[in-house]
Amino acid sequence: MKILYFAWLRQKTGIDSEDIVVPESVSDVAGLINWLKERNEKFEDALSDFQSIRVAVNQEFAEFDAPVAQGDEVAIFPPMTGG
Amino acid sequence: MKILYFAWLRQKTGIDSEDIVVPESVSDVAGLINWLKERNEKFEDALSDFQSIRVAVNQEFAEFDAPVAQGDEVAIFPPMTGG
């Protein structure tokens, strides 16, 4: 799974893009984020508030109950502030 | 009095601008136009329909009962069609 981080999520996690294998138990966006939070303190901090996080799966906005699977491109970012 | 003609009023009268002395009996826009109509057939034709004529006195739109006097700049033109 390809995961992208933007804006302060990129800064807090220290990562802009990564390819990782997620466990099969991760089946939706919420599951993915909860799993990512357990990686280390930076992720724990960056992903602590669901309300300040938006997600896109394969470049389409997705809700937290949207399914994710290996091969997907998932982007995690704060609400957009526009142009 | 300086009189200016625009668009088809210029074409029909054959004049774009003239300085003329009008009789003292001409005291308002309507009087001026009626006096001009009597000059010749071209003017008679051009000024026959009040509804299709607009007037400015000293570069301000004016009604037909607006006063005119020697020294004024009077412009006669069709309704504007804008830019």
Next chain:
Amino acid sequence: MVVRVQKEDFDVGAELTTLTGGKTAVGGITSFVGLVRDLGGESALKAMTLEHYPGMTEKMLGEIESEANDRWPLEASLIVHRYGRLEPGDRIVLVATASAHRHAAFDSCAFLIDWLKTRAPFWKLEETDGDGARWVESKQSDDRAAGRWGKEAAE
């Protein structure tokens, strides 16, 4: 506030850059460029000649631009209007308004162009393939568009 009535074409990019140069309170510029349109139909438009009333045109354009500046919080505004013979695709008019707020820029620009399309002292002579040359008559739909702005602007 700038008003120019000229025969020459204008460069939109250069005009906008000059308009807002150094004014860092400007958040956005709305501009409208009017072009000579050929709607096709039976007789194609060959050219359009715009006649105006030198002196009164500049005065009226200055007054309406001043009114736009009274109604909206503008940082800068510009009207450039051409006259003379123009062909389809040629630029006729540029209206640009700059503000800290984009809605003020949009509304004031729309207000100005609605006004220009009806009240500005220009007359159009159209040359078509079929009919030769004829003077365009005033359109009621344009009067209504200008009317939606309420007060009889600058008259």
Next chain:
Amino acid sequence: MVVRVQKEDFDVGAELTTLTGGKTAVGGITSFVGLVRDLGGESALKAMTLEHYPGMTEKMLGEIESEANDRWPLEASLIVHRYGRLEPGDRIVLVATASAHRHAAFDSCAFLIDWLKTRAPFWKLEETDGDGARWVESKQSDDRAAGRWGKEAAE
């Protein structure tokens, strides 16, 4: 329909000329140029860095432009959006819509910029004299502005 997301500045005049070149059915082009604004206040803005999501940005901008073309009778439309570090007075975005009818051009351009200001996947990092750098938070007033267009555009 053209969408470009780029680091480089753009030339508004050249963009508009290219947009409508040869299209004589176009009566008017409404355009909006967004600039980096410094509202003054306690801490002056030094610069703003726009980050975006390459790929998704172009896709979303293309979708909203397509929606504008469905809603209004446009002859041409263009969105150019910059990213990267920009300073006060720099151009950020150009939206231009061309139509036979000026109200269609105005409304579609306003629709697009309202959308871009809220829904486009850009994030702003502001550098001020006082506070250092901070990420700008989403504004509700912009959401309302986009909301007045009715349906949830391109989401």
